[in-house]
Structure formats: structure tokens, C-alpha cells
Amino acid sequence: MATLLPGTEVQARGLRWEVVASDQLGQQTLYRLRCLESDFRGSELDLLTPFESVEPIVHDLNPERAAPLQNWLVYHQAFLLEQALGADALLAVQPGRLRLEPYQLVPVLRSLRMGRVRLLLADGVGLGKTIQAGLILTELIARRVAHRILIVSPAGPLLDQWQLEMVERFGLRMEVIDRAKLEDIRRQTELGANPFDHVPLGLVSIDFLKQERVLDLLERASYDVVVLDEAHHCMDLGSGDREDSQRRRLAEVLARRSDALLLLTATPHDGNDRSFASCVNCLILPLWMGGEHCGAIAISATWCDG
Numbered sequence: 001m002a003t004l005l006p007g008t009e010v011q012a013r014g015l016r017w018e019v020v021a022s023d024q025l026g027q028q029t030l031y032r033l034r035c036l037e038s039d040f041r042g043s044e045l046d047l048l049t050p051f052e053s054v055e056p057i058v059h060d061l062n063p064e065r066a067a068p069l070q071n072w073l074v075y076h077q078a079f080l081l082e083q084a085l086g087a088d089a090l091l092a093v094q095p096g097r098l099r100l101e102p103y104q105l106v107p108v109l110r111s112l113r114m115g116r117v118r119l120l121l122a123d124g125v126g127l128g129k130t131i132q133a134g135l136i137l138t139e140l141i142a143r144r145v146a147h148r149i150l151i152v153s154p155a156g157p158l159l160d161q162w163q164l165e166m167v168e169r170f171g172l173r174m175e176v177i178d179r180a181k182l183e184d185i186r187r188q189t190e191l192g193a194n195p196f197d198h199v200p201l202g203l204v205s206i207d208f209l210k211q212e213r214v215l216d217l218l219e220r221a222s223y224d225v226v227v228l229d230e231a232h233h234c235m236d237l238g239s240g241d242r243e244d245s246q247r248r249r250l251a252e253v254l255a256r257r258s259d260a261l262l263l264l265t266a267t268p269h270d271g272n273d274r275s276f277a278s279c280v281n282c283l284i285l286p287l288w289m290g291g292e293h294c295g296a297i298a299i300s301a302t303w304c305d306g
Helices: 069-082 102-112 129-142 157-170 179-188 212-218 242-256 273-288
Strands: 009-012 015-025 028-035 044-049 118-121 149-153 201-205 223-228 258-264 298-300
Touching: 009 028, 015 044, 102 118, 102 129, 118 129, 118 273, 129 157, 129 223, 129 258, 149 157, 149 242, 157 201, 212 242, 223 242, 242 258, 242 273, 258 273
Parallel strands: 118 258, 118 298, 149 201, 149 223, 223 258
Antiparallel strands: 009 015, 015 028, 028 044
16 A cells, blocks of 8 residues: 555544654554544554554545535645655756766755755766756755856856756756846946846856956855856966966855855866865855855765876
8 A cells, every 4th residue: 555645534443533644664654643533633643554554534525515615725735735845855857858877966965955055066077067067056946045046167168068058958048148248238227237136047257257347246246056167277276376366266256155156177186285275165265254154065076086
């Protein structure tokens, strides 16, 4: 017999009960029942099947004695709520669009257990970091946690790949942010408006975003989720080079102005401890700044070097 859903009326020990909860214990099922009649009405009891009989009560339909519509609506809403998936269940995965490997589900399952998603995805080249990030994004959107998303990537083919992958595999239409886009938004909005506030799903190149005037605008905006691809390009190399400093400042701004942060790189540690430490610091930077949420951070990798 299939597991009975909460709310089901059952017959047990000669009385009528309602299923409160059920727990699968191997071949047995433990039911928590609430009595609906006699002196035991309202009392709860745990029964283990099949050692004790718990049989569902089937009511014959009688159109001539229909219950009030309001009662049915309340029952229907309660039934729908009981079908809600648990915290670890995936709401938005579309297997028809993806050929998923088991390891690609590890980061999204990890993220669902985190109060504040801040992950370093350090898989090797070709192992699908874009897919893993897309799974996390769609899950956060499905759970109404993410509304404003910014993907930051090196310019060129990678930027085009992100745009194509997001729309074809996940149905996310990312708007490319460049100088022309910012000017177009300025012409359509009031004087002094921040163009980044008008792009809920943005895709932008690292080199465009690191420019001081553009970065100043970004520093006055905020995003629910930021994805930084090829994150090792924005780490502290200790060279003192102006371009490296700009990229490092960009990473710090992205870390501060985002609630959830995904850093993607195939080379998280290039032998330079300072560079790796600066990468990890981006994940915890808002906590140092006195943020309200003190969620955990995690590093996900399915490979090891040497």
C-alpha cells in the first residue's frame, strides 16, 4: 500500500483517525494519527504498519449532499500545500534541456542548505560550471529568492556562450550591458537614475565593468545573485599592476553588492597563496563589513590536481 498523505481519514483500532504525518522506516511506515471521534477525539497516536492495520476510509460521492464550496476550497488548498517539495528537492530542473551528470547536482544541493549562497565552483575545464551555475540560479528564482542577477564574464566568446546557454537551457534572457545599453537606459529614465537598477538580468564583461565610471555606478546598485566567471582573473596577484588592481576592486565591489555570490574558475589555486586567499576573502567579505546575514560559505570541486 502506498504511503498515505497527511489529511487522509483512516480506520485504525476500531476508530476513525486523520493522518498527521508519516515517516518511512525501511519496509515499515510510522504514522502519526489524530483521533476524530469518541472520548479520544484530538488525541494523537503513533502506529507502525504493517504491524498494525491502518486503512484509508473511502467516502462514496453523493451529489445530492454536496458539502459547502468553502469547505472544499480549504481542503483543496491544504492538499496543494501538502504536495510542496522539501528543502532538498529541486523545483526547476528540466531534464529535457540538460544531460545532467550526478556531480553537477552537488553545488545546487549544497546551495539549498545554505542560508546565504556563496560558493566557489572550482571544477576543471569542460565539466559544466556554466550548467551548475544555471541550476543554482533557476532554483533560487523558483524559490523567489533571486530577482536581480548579474553575470560577469571575460569579453568575447565566453560572454556569447553565457547568453546562449542561459536562454536555451534555462529560459533566462540575460541583457548584455555595454556602453550603448547604459546610454539607452539613461535616455529613457529620469536624470540621475542608476542604469544598473533597470537591468534585473544582466550580463557584462569584466573589462567593461572594471572601468571607474562604470564601477562607481555598480557600487550604488545591488543584486540578489552575482556570478563571476573566470574569477582567477580578478584575484590579488600582488603585482601592483593597474589593471590587476582594477579587477581586484571589481571583485570586492561585486562581493559587497550581492547577497549570493558564485565564483567560477578552473584554476582556484595557481600556487600563489595570496591569490587564493583573496578569492576566498570575496566569499566572506560582506560578513566582515557587518552584514546582517551570516550564512556559510562552501567550496565545490569535483577534481583534484595531482
